[in-house]
Amino acid sequence: QQQVKQSPQSLIVQKGGISIINCAYENTAFDYFPWYQQFPGKGPALLIAIRPDVSEKKEGRFTISFNKSAKQFSLHIMDSQPGDSATYFCACQNNNDMRFGAGTRLTVKP
Amino acid sequence: KAGVTQTPRYLIKTRGQQVTLSCSPISGHRSVSWYQQTPGQGLQFLFEYFSETQRNKGNFPGRFSGRQFSNSRSEMNVSTLELGDSALYLCASSWSTSYNEQFFGPGTRLTVL
Numbered sequence: 024q025q026q027v028k029q030s031p032q033s034l035i036v037q038k039g040g041i042s043i044i045n046c047a048y049e050n051t052a053f054d055y056f057p058w059y060q061q062f063p064g065k066g067p068a069l070l071i072a073i074r075p076d077v078s079e080k081k082e083g084r085f086t087i088s089f090n091k092s093a094k095q096f097s098l099h100i101m102d103s104q105p106g107d108s109a110t111y112f113c114a115c116q117n118n119n120d121m122r123f124g125a126g127t128r129l130t131v132k133p
Numbered sequence: 134k135a136g137v138t139q140t141p142r143y144l145i146k147t148r149g150q151q152v153t154l155s156c157s158p159i160s161g162h163r164s165v166s167w168y169q170q171t172p173g174q175g176l177q178f179l180f181e182y183f184s185e186t187q188r189n190k191g192n193f194p195g196r197f198s199g200r201q202f203s204n205s206r207s208e209m210n211v212s213t214l215e216l217g218d219s220a221l222y223l224c225a226s227s228w229s230t231s232y233n234e235q236f237f238g239p240g241t242r243l244t245v246l
Contacts, residue, residue, distance in 0.1 A: 057234075066137070066223050066237030067176070112176060119189060121166075123176035 026050055027115050029124025036131050042100040044127045046113035049094065053115035053122075056089065058098045061110045061126075070111070071098070103131045135159065137226050137238035145244045151212040154241045158205050158226030164188075165207040166235065167199060170221040179222075182207055183229075211243075219245045 028047045036042045046056075055074055059067035073080045073087040073096065080087045086099040100107055108131050113124040138157045146152050158165050167179040178191040182201035199209045205226075211218055221242050225235040 059237075064239070066225070066239050068237065069234055072234070121178050123178075125175045 027113065027122045027124045029113050029127060031127060032125070033128045034130070036103045036129065038103065038105060038131055038133050040103050040131075042098075042103045042107070042129055042131070044098045044111055044113070044129070045095065046097065046115075046124050047093075047095045048115045048122075050115065050117075050120070050122075051094065052117050053120070055116040056087070056096050057114050057116070058085075058087065059112045059114065059123075061112065067112060100129075103129075105131045105133050107131050137224055137236050139222075139224050139238040139241050141241060142239065143242045143244075145246060146214050147246050148214055148216060150214050151210065152214060152243060154209045154211075154222055154224075154243070156207045156209070156224030156226075156238060158207070158224075159236055162226035162228050162236070163205055164227045164229060165201055165205065166225045166227075167207070167209050168223040168225065169193075170223055170240070171219075176223070179209070214245045216245050219243060 026049050030045050057072035058070045060070045061067040071082050071085045071087055073089050075091050078089050084101045089096040110126045110128050112126050115122050140155045164183045166181040169177045180199050181189045185201045196212045201207045221240040223237050223240045225237045227235045
């Protein structure tokens, strides 16, 4: 059972553009929703996270939008830069479970 | 502060062998979680240890086991290796439980021939 669906699988964006990655979940017991960034040869690194009591969280160029009723959340990268080229994973967690999305490979073209 | 370290970084084994991977968490972190990452299945949770006790376990066969020592260092063991066990094994630490911010190590790339 795929509990976290992430899309798109890959994304190509021009420098300066907006990158948008989406995740949908099924289990309403999840209460922590992080996004991770992974560069080749490295482990994932926490980028930004949100809890379901807020609908949006912004940190620099990165924003999470959260829709609790739709059980969806998304990552927006504003002014995308070539250095943002990486694989991004969404995750859904609670005290007893943690599930990752399948990942999105983002390429930002200069 | 040193990050999460994993040893070895690369490992080649043959089917039927067993392997032990090691993870040293960030100083002060008491929770260590293990994940398997493959192109086909993505990132999958293996288990979490907190204060030397297994707190949660993912859906993996009993060939996968782990332990945590009093200094919070953790080891993961896979017995009777199968070709499908080839993966990047990631360790992550956090100060309380895995359901706070986790810091990942670089992983151990295991290849089973």
